[in-house]
Amino acid sequence: MEAKHMKISCDSITPPKHPWFVSQKVEDEGDNTQFHIFYNIHDPMSHYRCQIPELLGKRIRGCFHGCWAVLSSNHPRDVIWSLWNPITSKIINLPPLNHIGSEGDCSDISEFCLSAPPEDPNSVLLLMRTAKPNFVYCRLGIDSSSPEACNRQELRWTESTYANQIKTLTDCDGLLHCLTCCNGKVYAYIRLAGNRRRTQLIVEVNIVINDCEIKKQREAVITLLPMLEFFCPFIVDCGLVSLLLKGSSTELFLVILGLKDNGKTVGAVNLLKLNMNNMTWEEIEDLKDTILSVELDISSSPFYSPAIASSEFGGYIHILADKGKIIYSYHVKDKTISFSSIPIVAGTINVSAWAMPQCTRLKGDRVLVHCKQEKESHKEDEMVIRSVKGNHEVESHLIIFQNCVLKMKEFCVGVVERLKLSPPPYDCRLESNKVHDDGSHLLNLPPHVLEMLIMEFCAGVEYLKFRATCKRCHLAAPLIPWNNRKASKIMQKYSVPSPWLIVFDKHKGIITLTDPVFGDKYFIKTPQELICDFQIKCSRFGWLLILKPDGSLMFFNPFTSDILELPELPGVHIICFSAPPTSPDCMVVGIAVGSRPYDICIHIVGGEPSWRTTSLNVRGDKFFKYLTFYGRDLYALREDGGFDFFREMGREDHAWFRHAAKGPASCCKSLPQCFQLICDQHLLRVIVGKFGESVEVFKKSRLRNWVKKDTLGKHVIFICGASSVCLDAKTPQMENKIYFPTSPIMYYSLETCRFHTLNNQDSFGDFFGTKHHLTPHGWIEPRWS
Known part of the structure; x- marks a missing residue:
């Protein structure tokens, strides 16, 4: 796609009001080739390229309190930290950090937090070292409007240790993690060691400014105040779990990320909010107007972004990955995740990302380049970039609904043709998002006759669409339970014989089945046994094999609502079954990972009360990822891409062919x-x-x-x-x-x-x-x- 550029030179530049992510090419200070790209995932067809003099040679480390950006210079031996307000163009330069010691370079800083706006008398820029439990801070509570007050003689760095406080609180050594601020306070958590190694302790980093008569200046006293302990959850099928504290203006959130592929892929997202009244975590089902931005790569430079209020584009947790080049956008209410790629400069190694508040205005002389991507005229090369939906979703649903009404009118005519009747005048109007009958009589048929015809020729979603067409159709087509025998027979007759997409929502207690051909959706109430964070381990023959958090296994058929419990199999990793569980030949095979060497476990559903276990005698080998049955033969996909083959699995004379083939060259x-x-x-x-x-x-x-x-x-x-x-x-x-x-x-x-x-x-x-x-x-x- 070609990008069309439009250069603008003006005193005040405000890109359209969205939560912006800014990528930057970081070079030496004064490099005129450096520029910044403003990117918005809600409008991926456009991005803005801008050169900001205040940011030349500096990295954007984060944004606090709505508008104050924390910057650092690109010189590892002479690091200059500064604060910049893009609204007022005010900048506060702090003294070089390495003046307090030879180890005081930027690479030794793990996290940072601005406790309050610089004009607040108690404001402190708080940094933490990576290898030792030390604070490095600079008190900013001065009259920043006075140039004399902002000189480097009055601003100075101080280093102090919090090791003894950690020892007192936890009886062991440790470090603080995930500094954040909300409601005028700073928070962090401590990972406890020993038997409580999965337990975290939330602390308030209390900062008090006291007058020091000896030094004739005000000093900061930092105290760790314990708040509550919480247990780091275990997320099924995710090898790593990352905990991130995130503060908004008045609320403290905990973002729990389940990571796969050695921490490179987001596999699960949970969001909790701290109830300050009873000091408990509450699960959040909808962020509503709030937007959170967090950093996935914990080994990268520290990153912070404030929670942003946006009624139009709210409800998302944006997770920056791959040094800010990739964004995972998780919609809390829909429980879906999407990917975006931030435009960056080819060959750039050092890229910073910053979730920029919507209200930010860039004042001063700027050059803004608007890059708008347009479709090629050639159909074979046509590409449509689909953005995450905002309030346009209502409009889309309205169009779909209108189309449904038109289709139902065609359907009614089709029923009439089958009966060889002449259709009377009929009209459906869409007013105030509701369908009203204009008083005409549909087909001039008695309701019981119409009901009989509809039940004969209409099934599933088509039946529901007919009910919504008008009042007469609503009376002629009563609601029918999913497990109604007559309804299920019609569904069997008219449903497309192909797999459906099944999605579980434990918060709403609803199972959604989607027809992949026409996109129609069917809804079922979730059984009480499945209102939990379970995992689908295998799906075959209309049955799901489900692993629950307590380690129990069960079969579930959503079409018949049948549930079949299986004996518990501790430590199961992958599992598969060979036939419908109602068949006497159904064999369930799982690989248990709780022991070394690995065990293969077999259960005959109709013939054995427990699992039969056989050791594979494998130690340190590439473990299996998937099991695939073909008859009684089993193919096991290994992590290295190859596979093993088990012939006549379940029989005493079964054969195991290790490394039957390598993976294909991709x-x-x-x-x-x-x-x-x-x-x-x-x-x-x-x-x-x-x-x-x-x-x-x-x-x-x-x-x-x-x-x-x-x-x-x-x-x-x-x-x-x-x-x-x-x-x-x-x-x-x-x-x-x-x-x-x-x-x-x-x-x-x-x-x-x-x-x-x-x-x-x-x-x-x-x-x-x-x-x-x-x-x-x-x-x-x-x-x-």
Whole structure:
């Protein structure tokens, strides 16, 4: 895509009011090639490039109290910290940090916090060292409007230790983590050691300014005040858990990130808010107008951004990763996550990111370059970047609703044609977002006759659409329970015989089933047994195999509401089953990781009361990621991309072929996602780039080699972890496609080598801008018995 540039020179530059992220090319001070890119994930088609003189040769470290940016120079031996207010263009330069010792360079600073605005008499810029429990602070509570008061003789750095305070509070050594401020106070937490190593202690970093008569100046006294202990949660299927304190103007949040791939990928997000009245954490289901920004890479430079109020674009936690080049945007209410890529300078190594408040105005002489991306005229190269929805979602729903009304009118005419009747004048009007009948009589049929016809020809979403068409349809089509026998028979008859996307929402207690062909949604009430943070381990034959937080296993069929409990299997990592659990041949196989060497566990659902365990005698080997059954044969995908093969699993004479084949040679340059499935007696491997930048399909040949496939023929693949499946396409429009569990559902066409939405109007090249579910979800094949 080409970018059109428009240079503007003016006294005050205000990009459109959005929460902006700013990437910068950091060079030496005075380098005129340095510039900043203002990027907004809600409008990815546009970004602004601007050169700000106050930031030349400096790094943006964060923003506090709405408008004060903390900056540091790009010189490791002579670090100059400063504060800059982009609204007033005021800048406060602090003394060189290394004057207090040889170790006082910028690389030794782990975190920092501005306790209050600089004009506050108790304001302190508080830094913490990485390797030792020391504070480094500079008192800023002076008349910053006076140039004489801001000289370097009155501003000075002081270093003090908090080691003894940590020892007193925890009986062990430790460091403070995650400095943040809210409601005029500074907070942090301590990781406890020993038997309580998963326990954290929240403390208030109390800063009091006292007069010192001996030194003839005011000194800061810093005291750690314990508040409450909390336990670091364990998140299933996430190897690492990151805890981040985040303060807003009056509220203290705890962002819990479950990380995969050695901390490189966000796999789960939980948000808690501290109730200051009873000192307990409360789970937050909706951030509403608030926006939070946090840093994923804990080894990178410290980063802070204030909570931003935005009624239009609120409700998000923006997680900066890969040194600020990638943004994970988690919508707290929808429980979905999307990806964005911040435009950066090619070849730039040092990139800073800063979540800039909406109200910020850039005063002084500036040069603003507006880069607006536009679509190419060639259809084959057309790409639409889809942004995260704001208040435009209401408008979209209105259009969809209008379309539903028109479709129902066509449906009514179709019913009439079947009865060979002449349709009377009929009209549906949309007023104030509601459908009203104009008084005409639909079909002039008695309600019981109309009900009989609708029950015969209408099912699922179509039935609900008919009820919403007008008052007469509403009376003729009463609500029907999901498990009603007649309704379920109609669903079996008219539902598309392909997997549906199932998504669980424990907060609302709702299961959503989405038809991947037409996008229609069906809703079921979640059983009480599943109102928890469970994990879907496998999906086959219309059944889900679920692992609950307490380690128990159960089968669940959402179409029949049947639940089947299994014996507990402690330490299970991956698990799969060979047949429907109602079948006498159903065998469940799991790999237990609680012991070394690894154990393989087998359970015959209809014939054994417990698990049968066999040691694999494997130590330090590449562990398995997925299990795939084909009959009684089992394929185990290893972490290195290869696989092992178990022939006639469950029998006493079963054979185990270790390292049966290596993984295929993929061109994927990012962290790949590998999916293993069976198609027409052949083993397939689908390799997808981390952000969808590449999609490859390989078939295992008889010669232990992998053959790359450019087409699936009449097959279709549904991708989602352990619920991936390859089937014969039931309709021609599904052929040669790979469906992904996004919101809305999208598919990858092996013919166009691009992603498309269901209506085929949008075409794009990767996952950026698309939403992915973080709640339990997967593909499930409809099975009504």
